[in-house]
Amino acid sequence: MPRTKKIVTESLPETDVKQIKALLSTLVEYAKKKLYLSRYDGVYALNRLLSLFRFDSPEEPLPDIPDFQTGLLDPLVDYAVKNGLTTDEERLLFETEMMGLVTPSEGEVIARFDQTCSMEGAPRATQYLNEISVNSNYIRMADINKNIRWTANFPEGNLCVTINLSKPEKSNAEVARQKSLPQTGYPKCMLCLENLGFRGSLTHPARETIRIIPLFLNDEAWFMQFSPYVYFDEHVIAVSETHHPMQITDETFVRLMDFTEMFPHYFLGSNADLPIVGGSILSHEHYQGGKKVLPMFSRPARKNFASKKYPSVSIATLDWYNSVIRLTGRIRDEVQAAAHDILAAWRSYSDESQHVIAKTDQPHNTVTPIATMENDNYVLYMILRNNRTDELHPYGIFHPTEDMHNIKKEGIGLIEAMGTFILPGRLQKELSAIAKILSDGNTPDFRSLSEENNPLSKHFDMIIQMVNEFGTSLSTKEARSKIIDRVNTTCQKILECTAVFKNTEDGQKAFEKFLNSVEITLA
Ligand SMILES: [Zn+2]
Numbered sequence: 001m002p003r004t005k006k007i008v009t010e011s012l013p014e015t016d017v018k019q020i021k022a023l024l025s026t027l028v029e030y031a032k033k034k035l036y037l038s039r040y041d042g043v044y045a046l047n048r049l050l051s052l053f054r055f056d057s058p059e060e061p062l063p064d065i066p067d068f069q070t071g072l073l074d075p076l077v078d079y080a081v082k083n084g085l086t087t088d089e090e091r092l093l094f095e096t097e098m099m100g101l102v103t104p105s106e107g108e109v110i111a112r113f114d115q116t117c118s119m120e121g122a123p124r125a126t127q128y129l130n131e132i133s134v135n136s137n138y139i140r141m142a143d144i145n146k147n148i149r150w151t152a153n154f155p156e157g158n159l160c161v162t163i164n165l166s167k168p169e170k171s172n173a174e175v176a177r178q179k180s181l182p183q184t185g186y187p188k189c190m191l192c193l194e195n196l197g198f199r200g201s202l203t204h205p206a207r208e209t210i211r212i213i214p215l216f217l218n219d220e221a222w223f224m225q226f227s228p229y230v231y232f233d234e235h236v237i238a239v240s241e242t243h244h245p246m247q248i249t250d251e252t253f254v255r256l257m258d259f260t261e262m263f264p265h266y267f268l269g270s271n272a273d274l275p276i277v278g279g280s281i282l283s284h285e286h287y288q289g290g291k292k293v294l295p296m297f298s299r300p301a302r303k304n305f306a307s308k309k310y311p312s313v314s315i316a317t318l319d320w321y322n323s324v325i326r327l328t329g330r331i332r333d334e335v336q337a338a339a340h341d342i343l344a345a346w347r348s349y350s351d352e353s354q355h356v357i358a359k360t361d362q363p364h365n366t367v368t369p370i371a372t373m374e375n376d377n378y379v380l381y382m383i384l385r386n387n388r389t390d391e392l393h394p395y396g397i398f399h400p401t402e403d404m405h406n407i408k409k410e411g412i413g414l415i416e417a418m419g420t421f422i423l424p425g426r427l428q429k430e431l432s433a434i435a436k437i438l439s440d441g442n443t444p445d446f447r448s449l450s451e452e453n454n455p456l457s458k459h460f461d462m463i464i465q466m467v468n469e470f471g472t473s474l475s476t477k478e479a480r481s482k483i484i485d486r487v488n489t490t491c492q493k494i495l496e497c498t499a500v501f502k503n504t505e506d507g508q509k510a511f512e513k514f515l516n517s518v519e520i521t522l523a
Contacts, residue, residue, distance in 0.1 A: 021059035024049045029061045031102035034135040048101045069142045093206045100208025103136040109211040123265045133226040138209040152488035160420045188243045191284040217255035233291040240285040246273045253339045256371035269370030269414045276396045277385040279413035295419030304523040310334040321495035323384040335378045345518045354510045364388040368414045384500045400494040406458040407490045421491045438479035
């Protein structure tokens with residue numbers, strides 16, 4: 001869609017124009033300081049900015065750099081909207097275009113990353129890429145900081161819970177308008193290499209500020225970038241250069257291990273390759289990783305196993321909510337061989353006593369694999385998954401049941417399977433409203449609550465249970481803490497639902513029986 005471009009600056013008071021010109025020069029100073037923009041690129045960038053704003057000469061920068069978002073970017077974009085350089089709807093696109101002009105080029109970032117990697121090591125290099133990603137506003141930290149986060153402490157394993165407020169929910173009118181916009185099919189998806197420098201549209205994020213690092217995984221061309229959503233510390237994504245669907249094969253293990261050899265301070269994991277148990281994007285092969293801060297990593301072994309086939313590999317089931325096998329060893333080939341045997345066996349393994357059926361008219365068994373390095377050992381976690389549905393469980397037999405959908409309905413991907421929950425932003429308002437019901441001393445109007453257009457109707461059963469249990473005269477603080485407890489235990493139950501072998505004596509025996517089928521026995 002063409003942007004309206006009117007040159008109306010001459011009619012503006014001269015002081016306003018002077019101030020905006022000074023902010024543009026200040027933005028370049030910001031980029032020199034925070035994005036390592038060189039002096040020469042600084043001169044170049046300032047001229048590109050002047051052209052974007054239809055100015056023919058600059059002003060001196062401000063003596064001090066104001067707040068990045070509210071003092072620098074917002075007034076510049078406000079000016080651009082007011083003067084027809086962009087529209088209010090396209091503010092974010094304009095802001096990203098502007099930041100793209102002062103962010104060092106892709107080639108420059110790759111060169112600096114490689115140099116830092118060889119001189120100062122991989123952790124310093126990834127820190128550099130993270131810094132660029134945050135300071136260019138590719139990662140919008142001001143938005144991310146709006147998220148509400150807490151830790152749920154449980155003896156069976158702590159969980160991290162985030163209510164995701166950084167993605168504002170769209171109004172119905174916006175959704176309808178966006179649906180009516182033409183789709184070009186370029187780039188093919190949000191992960192394709194062609195996003196690099198892409199202007200974006202109202203339906204596709206602007207990516208002039210994304211910077212990626214090419215890498216070879218399993219001798220294939222991949223690249224890594226930071227996730228703009230930051231679901232945990234230094235959340236990175238490794239993406240295949242070609243647009244092809246997610247697939248879990250032996251090669252997945254090779255790629256994950258190649259990555260963790262290069263970046264031993266990070267983990268890397270793949271979502272499963274089937275719907276319900278996979279991530280939200282199944283169409284483009286990609287993995288997710290970052291700092292090893294996800295709760296599953298701190299869990300001990302539940303039972304130790306061994307196999308004569310791979311004597312150097314320590315094999316354990318993990319003391320965690322779902323069914324995890326952990327392989328640890330110094331000899332990479334042996335860890336890979338064990339992973340191969342487990343995956344191959346699991347793909348066709350059925351145990352009807354546990355409702356695990358490998359295939360109906362389609363395959364159901366897969367794994368969520370995650371690799372890390374610990375003290376020079378290769379560590380591979382394999383979370384066993386099954387996505388079968390039946391009449392009683394239309395959403396999935398190993399998926400949260402309907403009574404939990406008010407909290408989480410979407411597929412449980414690898415980040416959540418490891419104990420980091422990302423819950424929808426709508427919950428902030430809804431949970432506050434429920435806290436009010438529990439503390440205002442009156443009998444709630446159950447009839448209106450159950451009406452479909454009431455945003456609390458999806459919580460109806462939970463509200464009835466909580467009112468029965470706690471009454472409606474709690475203090476505001478008590479009410480909030482009861483609701484948080486409720487969310488926390490729901491997250492626990494959600495993870496338990498995803499366990500193909502339940503954490504019962506019978507379930508764990510069945511787990512052992514599966515391992516025995518691959519000649520892995522109790523140590
Ligand atoms: Zn793609």
